[in-house]
Amino acid sequence: MTDDPDGARSRAAELFEVYGKLPSYRAMMDREGAEGPADLAIVGDEDAVGERIETLAAAGATDFVAAEFVPGEDAARTRAFLKKLTAGS
DSSP: OOSOHHHHHHHHHHHTGGGGTSHHHHHHHHHHTOSSGGGTOOOSSHHHHHHHHHHHHHTTOOOOOOOOOOOHHHHHHHHHHHHHHHHTO
């Protein structure tokens, strides 16, 4: 969760850079038209993140693992949102 999606995508690009270089991940990103891991990161406010997770579920995803990569208050906000989301399942 963040009100700074561009900043979060920059952080994701930095933290997950190695995945863009691993052949199996790179092949998946190429199929999805993603330049790098930041293009696949789910970032934004509660509405944006919730909509994206719902889209994944509608596409058939049955498991979702979150990798929190935002600092401070955004990290706590992310955990609270995910707890609320899973409590409704």
